[in-house]
Structures are given as structure tokens and as C-alpha cells.
Amino acid sequence: MVQYIGIAADEPERLERLVGTSKRAPLAELGWTEEDAYMWCIKNKLLSPIYTTSDRGGCWFCHNQTIASLRLLRKRYPHLWALMMKWDLDSPVTFHSDGRTIHDFDLRFSLEMQGKVPCDRRFRWKMIDLIGGNRYEQGYQHPRHHCPG
Numbered sequence: 001m002v003q004y005i006g007i008a009a010d011e012p013e014r015l016e017r018l019v020g021t022s023k024r025a026p027l028a029e030l031g032w033t034e035e036d037a038y039m040w041c042i043k044n045k046l047l048s049p050i051y052t053t054s055d056r057g058g059c060w061f062c063h064n065q066t067i068a069s070l071r072l073l074r075k076r077y078p079h080l081w082a083l084m085m086k087w088d089l090d091s092p093v094t095f096h097s098d099g100r101t102i103h104d105f106d107l108r109f110s111l112e113m114q115g116k117v118p119c120d121r122r123f124r125w126k127m128i129d130l131i132g133g134n135r136y137e138q139g140y141q142h143p144r145h146h147c148p149g
Helices: 012-016 032-045 067-076 076-089 102-113 126-130
Strands: none
Touching: 067 076, 067 102, 076 102, 102 126
16 A cells, blocks of 8 residues: 655655655655645645644644644634535545544544543543543533643
């Protein structure tokens, strides 16, 4: 199986890591620089709105973005989040290689806002499994329920 990676021609250190793998970098193969890719994304309205507050974020639908970026996208750009939710249903593969979907992240962020799961590094996906029972049904509020984004 071939895996396509968004690495540009002017990222030699990152390209070197692909040698001997089944990963390909079509941008580099075409000779595109990071600037070329950036301008193409602007022209085609694919650039993440996250770039208004960050100097590196990638495409708004990128599966490699951070949890914080996903959380921010959901909160500030609900129309893009809704489109990702639709694509999630239409896609033959999951958003993350670990099997997590955009719908899983949507549930996580909703539960964070309700204070039922932490929004920091202590979060574990198994916490969501616990919500069906005991203290969560009784209105338990996680002590760190103020999530950023």
C-alpha cells in the first residue's frame, strides 16, 4: 500500500525520512515548494482558517492536525466542521489510523464542553465508554471542565 504525504520539495530533512518506505510525496515529485502549496491552497479555498492565528496548520481537513486545532475548527468554523462530519460518513476509511472518526472527536468535544471528560492530556478514549454508567449519569462534572478553543 502506498501512503501519500504532504511534504514539499524544499523540505529535504522530511523527504529523507521517506527513503526506503512505501510513502510518496507528490508535492516534492512535482517540484512544489511549501510556498507553492500554500498559494495553491489559498487559490482553491483549501487553506485552513487556523492560519489566521497560526503560522503552520495545513489543510483544514488534515488528519494530522492537533486535537487543539480540531477543537478550534469545530468551535469557530462550524460550517467546515459540518462538512467534515459529512465526509466522515462518506469515507471508506476512518479519520485517524487508530480507527477514530470525526464523529468520535465531535462526541469528545461535546463531552468536554459538558465537563464530563477532561480536555487536557489526561483524556483517554476509554473515558467515553464509562459515560454510559454510574457517576456520569448522575451529572458528574470533571474538575477541569474549562476547555480551550
